[in-house]
């Protein structure tokens with residue numbers, strides 16, 4: 001990282017840590033960003049003390065005097081807004097009056113290598129606890145800082161919901177612990193994520209279990225196992241349902257970042273969980289196609305078994321024989337009738353990752369994002385955009401206005417309905433956590449990721 005020209009040479013330890021963090025981020029972001037983006041990096045922000053103020057003020061005042069800052073505006077709790085650059089008659093001569101969290105966020109986002117970035121930071125101070133601050137550096141270098149009200153704790157007053165309460169309220173499957181317990185902040189984050197979903201979106205998660213595990217068993221796309229924070233596993237077989245996993249993340253990660261507006265801050269874990277829910281939604285037509293096919297095959301196999309058993313016992317005769325024959329003919333006809341839609345769905349997913357991703361790709365265009373990780377491929381891009389649309393729609397609008405409007409118009413659900421064909425009515429059913437259907441023969445265990 002090239003140090004900004006006005007960096008004072010004496011840094012207190014917390015700011016030294018801040019600068020090393022900046023270096024990491026800058027490496028990730030790289031140069032030549034042409035599209036705004038949202039942060040997706042790990043962060044462990046230091047707890048600030050009042051003694052940190054003078055260094056930040058000296059630095060920022062020097063930057064302003066040297067006209068290194070193209071634009072700098074703040075909005076503070078209570079609706080107070082102030083522009084420092086460009087200077088006008090209302091602009092104060094220095095920025096020493098600004099709250100500590102705002103100074104920190106400004107110092108952080110002013111790095112020339114963070115052009116285009118939005119980051120939602122919890123700035124921790126000894127006096128006030130956690131202060132949510134949104135920091136944005138536009139592509140032209142203008143910086144906008146928005147601060148919310150400080151809070152002493154990140155959990156709501158009533159505490160976190162229980163796993164059983166979440167399953168019952170939202171109709172998802174069991175919320176269970178594998179080799180890790182759900183932390184209260186994670187249960188709260190899951191509640192927030194599910195609460196942000198529209199009924200049709202929630203219907204795609206019907207009976208889907210959520211599992212807390214220490215770490216992923218294998219690498220996922222560009223990430224090694226210890227960097228995977230969440231995982232959607234898409235099994236089509238009834239005996240091995242699809243699942244969403246939440247794994248450990250870097251310690252204190254959830255104390256340093258949030259997602260949303262500073263006036264409506266959600267835990268950063270909510271973004272991870274919404275991301276996985278986005279995968280589950282986009283995969284729903286494929287899952288339904290395989291489920292339907294599996295059920296038809298299992299019904300057919302059961303009838304054939306009965307037929308063979310009766311035949312072996314020399315009892316295949318009369319009305320029972322006729323009934324079995326008729327049922328077999330019926331299930332074969334159903335299966336044949338369903339075959340074209342099944343093959344079409346399979347082709348759609350093989351070729352373009354299904355109807356939701358295909359439509360999303362057209363709306364989004366070729367610019368990859370909306371986060372670093374969203375640049376991986378179209379599936380990760382969709383999942384990140386879905387999470388942003390739900391928890392921080394303003395952030396998505398800044399990056400992909402067309403994608404924001406597509407979600408707002410229900411474009412993702414329309415694409416899914418078309419992909420579901422005869423099963424589109426499933427989106428209108430309330431999610432239910434009732435037991436899985438009985439297990440049957442599995443034609444193909446379509447595991448993805």
Ligand SMILES: [Zn+2]
Nearest residue numbers: 275279380383
């Ligand atoms: Zn993903």
